[in-house]
Amino acid sequence: MNIAIAGAGLAGRVLALNLLQSGEHTITLFDKDSKEGVSAAGFTAAGMLAPYAELETAESVIFELGQRSIELWPELLKQIGLFDGYQQKGTVVTAHPQDRGELEHFIGMLRRKVDAAQSIETLDAEAIRTLEPDLYAHRHGFFIPQEGVVDAQRFIAFSVNYFERMENVTFREYTPVERLEPGRVHTAEGVETFDWVFDTRGLGAKEYFGDLRGVRGEVVWVEANDIDITRPTRLMHPRYKLYIVPRGNGCEGIDLEYCSECKLSQTPGYKRYLIGATEIESEDMSPISVRSSMELLSALYTVHPNFGEARVVNTETNCRPAFKDNLPRIENEKGLTRINGLYRHGYLLSPAIVEKALNEGIRRVQ
Numbered sequence: 001m002n003i004a005i006a007g008a009g010l011a012g013r014v015l016a017l018n019l020l021q022s023g024e025h026t027i028t029l030f031d032k033d034s035k036e037g038v039s040a041a042g043f044t045a046a047g048m049l050a051p052y053a054e055l056e057t058a059e060s061v062i063f064e065l066g067q068r069s070i071e072l073w074p075e076l077l078k079q080i081g082l083f084d085g086y087q088q089k090g091t092v093v094t095a096h097p098q099d100r101g102e103l104e105h106f107i108g109m110l111r112r113k114v115d116a117a118q119s120i121e122t123l124d125a126e127a128i129r130t131l132e133p134d135l136y137a138h139r140h141g142f143f144i145p146q147e148g149v150v151d152a153q154r155f156i157a158f159s160v161n162y163f164e165r166m167e168n169v170t171f172r173e174y175t176p177v178e179r180l181e182p183g184r185v186h187t188a189e190g191v192e193t194f195d196w197v198f199d200t201r202g203l204g205a206k207e208y209f210g211d212l213r214g215v216r217g218e219v220v221w222v223e224a225n226d227i228d229i230t231r232p233t234r235l236m237h238p239r240y241k242l243y244i245v246p247r248g249n250g251c252e253g254i255d256l257e258y259c260s261e262c263k264l265s266q267t268p269g270y271k272r273y274l275i276g277a278t279e280i281e282s283e284d285m286s287p288i289s290v291r292s293s294m295e296l297l298s299a300l301y302t303v304h305p306n307f308g309e310a311r312v313v314n315t316e317t318n319c320r321p322a323f324k325d326n327l328p329r330i331e332n333e334k335g336l337t338r339i340n341g342l343y344r345h346g347y348l349l350s351p352a353i354v355e356k357a358l359n360e361g362i363r364r365v366q
């Protein structure tokens with residue numbers, strides 16, 4: 001089939017990879033921005049695969065789809081040659097002593113929501129020190145062993161590399177899609193015809209989805225040479241919830257002229273951490289505010305005093321595409337599939353949502 005994908009962010013890329021696994025399609029990816037994908041929400045994301053922790057605010061369908069995605073991610077990353085871009089070593093959840101009530105409440109809620117959450121382990125001071133020695137200041141916490149993380153920025157970078165090697169893939173960057181119909185893509189250059197068209201434009205699909213909104217998220221990147229936290233770590237707090245996602249200390253293996261990993265010129269011997277993320281009901285994409293920076297960084301400093309000497313190397317802002325119910329939506333008609341509303345769960349959901357959309361759409365009519 002001759003297939004068009006409008007929007008080459010997270011969902012568009014996962015979709016293209018899935019379609020390429022069967023090898024029998026010609027694929028044209030359209031994006032309004034560059035193929036490096038740096039303006040997609042999928043590029044700003046932490047990439048956490050946290051079906052348990054997300055249960056605090058999400059429905060159990062997110063949990064189920066998330067578990068399926070965790071099964072599917074390793075194969076997708078292998079497909080693009082990103083062998084060290086996936087980790088499933090669990091998440092640590094902790095809090096300061098004065099916020100212990102918050103922590104217990106959070107875990108209690110997860111345990112009430114799904115039976116599988118009974119497997120969440122309670123950590124005392126010694127168990128925390130054994131699991132993550134640099135979290136020694138924390139005396140009480142929890143461990144969610146099944147959760148994982150995708151190196152989101154390298155996923156975006158490696159997928160471009162892969163698409164460029166594929167003869168049956170065309171990447172039309174800087175080509176905004178104005179409108180979609182079954183089998184037809186409208187751009188400033190005219191109308192083009194395909195066998196099937198996919199709409200994965202995220203927030204850019206507002207011209208079609210009147211009820212789509214953006215939810216602002218800000219993140220801070222820091223580098224430190226004397227802190228070694230190896231697992232995503234959540235710090236519960238009554239007002240803001242911080243996570244620290246370790247991203248290792250290098251970008252070896254990225255073979256791109258423009259490298260989304262090392263655009264920050266990483267200092268040798270330093271480890272990089274992504275600190276996130278705010279969640280603000282606004283579509284403002286302007287740089288991070290002073291308040292958000294202060295909240296994220298002061299909470300970070302309390303996790304380990306050496307973070308006080310870490311270097312802030314980047315900050316980013318983006319908006320998560322969401323519907324009122326914060327649930328993902330698939331719309332299928334012959335010749336046109338739309339996937340949107342991945343909200344704060346794009347990495348957690350994309351592989352499973354794409355699989356579902358294909359099974360209910362293009363694969364049913366084939």
Ligand SMILES: Cc1cc2nc3c(=O)[nH]c(=O)nc-3n(C[C@H](O)[C@H](O)[C@H](O)COP(=O)(O)OP(=O)(O)OC[C@H]3O[C@@H](n4cnc5c(N)ncnc54)[C@H](O)[C@@H]3O)c2cc1C
Nearest residue numbers: 007009011032041042047048177202204217345346347348
């Ligand atoms: C700060 C932050 C942290 C996050 N952390 C996580 C996390 O830890 N785990 C998780 O699971 N999820 C996380 N997310 C959520 C995740 O990033 C989103 O759910 C996901 O990126 C949405 O995927 P998408 O493909 O729909 O949109 P996007 O990734 O935004 O991609 C949309 C693409 O469409 C293109 N486009 C838009 N309009 C047009 C047009 N008219 N024509 C052509 N192209 C167009 C855009 O340029 C873009 O490339 C986070 C998000 C943010 C902002």
